[in-house]
Amino acid sequence: MSGDAEDLLRVAGLTLGPVGGGRPVLREATLTLAPGRVLGVVGRSGSGKSSLALSLLGRVRPGLERRSGMVRVAGLDPFDPRAPRLLRGRVVSYMGQDPAASLNPALRIGAQMAEAVRVRSPGTADVAGQVRELLASVRLPTDRAFLRRRPHQVSGGQAQRVALAAALAGAPRLLVLDEPTSGLDVPLARQMRELVAASLRRAGRAMVLVSHDPGLVADLADEVVRLEDGRIVASGSPAEVLPARVTPEADHARAPTRRAGAAGAGVLEVRGLSARHGRTTVLQDVSLTVPGGTCTALVGPSGSGKTTLARCLAGLHPIAGGTVSWREAETPHARGRGRAVQYVAQDSVGALNPRETVRTALLRPLRGLRGMPARDAAAEAERTLGLVGLAPGFLARRPGELSGGERQRVNLARALAGAPRVLVCDEITSALDREIGDGVLDLLTSLRRTLGLTVLLVTHDPAAAARYADQVVALDGGRIAEAGVPGLVRASPSPADDPFRVPLLRPAADPAE
Structure with a gap:
């Protein structure tokens, strides 16, 4: 070149x-x-x-x-x-692979977008109108209720599109996008691809x-x-x-991973759960059962409530109604103190303190949740890091010195340090390439087998759901729309948004058949 x-x-x-x-x-x-x-x-x-x-x-x-x-x-x-x-926002604009980390958690979406317009397009007469136009260009709502949400009140895919809309403010000549579709489900990723392409050609923008x-x-x-x-x-x-390009048929036809089986004891039960963001109800009457030692994939379009449900299960979002419980069964393997449910976030950068070493991140749950003395905690931190395939030398590193896959393994290790029965994993491979992402999911399967863990896997990847899960639960509009075992049968092409629709679910066999 x-x-x-x-x-x-x-x-x-x-x-x-x-x-x-x-x-x-x-x-x-x-x-x-x-x-x-x-x-x-x-x-x-x-x-x-x-x-x-x-x-x-x-x-x-x-x-x-x-x-x-x-x-x-x-x-x-x-x-x-x-x-x-002279450059940033006007000549060159950037959207990172962890867009949620670039959004100010204290500011509402509308205020953040207005600030982006004022900084990158000084002198704009109708700031509110420009904000609505930018949000609409990335297929986001423009009503007052959405504009008043804060970053933690939108899905990962919505946060990604807010960050993209902010990057487009100021009409930059050069747009730098780092994994712009990694947090989106298949139809929205395809729509985003078309929107970005249209913006590039229309504005003559480089990228x-x-x-x-x-x-x-x-x-x-x-x-x-x-x-x-x-x-x-x-x-x-x-x-x-x-x-060579891999077709959707070939990608979904890969042999399923050998599942770990119900090696764990106990069951996670959710009954009639509802949750809100402010006055808006985002989950309604959600009920599901996750047997110990199994993997349940939670799927659905961006904004359907997947992350909110995951955070409710981990105790990170208030429940407006219903119950979440882990019912322990008789087991000879005592885990000691800890927290039954641990959460692994999609944003691997924002989940770790950039000033802390990996050692500090692991020692906190070992000392705080499990009450280990310092010497025992230090040895357990090294052992736990080994469980996720990282050498002891990583204990001295900080998040900025890790790759995306290494950061996500550290997040898994930190969750394991809390001695959980259940791991709730929220889009943990969305920012990773397929090979590294499959490695993380293979690791999860191994951990289920060796530790008897139960996994709830939030994903927008139908291949991952089909390959790794024992059951799949589909959310739509805050409700469970469908549930069953994974299926690999390809539907015939549809004129809808997703021309390669692949059904995620095959209903469990009818006993009468």
């Missing part, structure tokens, strides 16, 4: 690495991008994709530094202390698209670079760089 004076973006010999020395996370990266073009950046989790994306705004993660090389956006150096005022979804990159990108271990190892057209 040779550049010239017309290039909007130029990167040459860029190397990033830990402060004070150590293995680089990005090595001699060189690329260019002309106005109106789309550059796809692909690679496994931890290959340096997000570090490259952040550098285009003159930012590096905590603990890292720029060692060499240069970046120019519209002729300006984003690492120059004076550049952000750097970081994604582990080869289908998304193939559809949108003019050129692609592939990173491995911090190096650009391939560049060219999507056909030259991306692997």
Whole structure:
């Protein structure tokens, strides 16, 4: 990709690495991008994709530094202390892979969007009208009730689209999107793809698209670079760089993982549960039973109430009605003190304190929930980290020094440190590439077998639900719309939003048959 004076973006010999020395996370990266073009950046989790994306705004993660090389956006150096005022939001805008972390938890959605418009489009006469237009462009409600919600009162997919709408404020010439569809269900991801494509072509906007979804990159990108271990190892057209496209039929037809079976004792029971966000009812009369040692997948469109239900089960959201209980059965394996239900969040960055080491994150539940003395807790922290496949050396690291997959394993380890009977996992693979995500889900299956855990898996991935779950519960509009065992039968194409609709459920066999 040779550049010239017309290039909007130029990167040459860029190397990033830990402060004070150590293995680089990005090595001699060189690329260019002309106005109106789309550059796809692909690679496994931890290959340096997000570090490259952040550098285009003159930012590096905590603990890292720029060692060499240069970046120019519209002729300006984003690492120059004076550049952000001239570049960010107007020339270049960014949406990270954990959009919820970029939203101010104290501000309502409407106020956050209004602030984005004022900062990125100073002088806008009708700020409220611009906010509604931006939200509508990403298929979000524009009514007063939605505008008055705070980030924790919207689903993960809705938070992702709010962040995208904010990034579009100011009509930037270069849009940097890091995993823009990772928190969305299949139909909404497809809609988002179309919306982003329309915005790019209509505005003549350039884009750097970081994604582990080869289908998304193939559809949108003019050129692609592939990173491995911090190096650009391939560049060219999507056909030259991306692997052969996997059809939905082939993806869903993969052999199901061997399930762990009901190795645990007890049962999680939910009866007539309802929940609200303010005055709005988001869950109504939800009842389900999860036998010990099994995995239940909770599916449904963004905004259907999946995350609210997950947080209710973990005691993180107030219940307006109904009950949630863990009924313990006789078991010879005493777990000691702890908390029966532990929650693993979708936002792996926001769930960890950036200033704390992994050791501190694990010691807190070991000391606080289980009352372990310091020496025992230190040994248990190392053992628990080993359960999720991480070496003891990770105890000294901070979240900024971890890849997405490593962060999610640390979050799992922290949940396990609380000696749970039930793990509630909320879209924990949505920001990971398929290979790393499958590794995390395989790990969950292994943990179910060895620890007798019960898992509630919130997911928008029908393949994951079919492959890993013993039963699937579908939410729609805050109610259970369907429940049964996973199915792999592909429906015939439909003219609806999702032309590759795959039924998630096959009803349990009728005893009369």
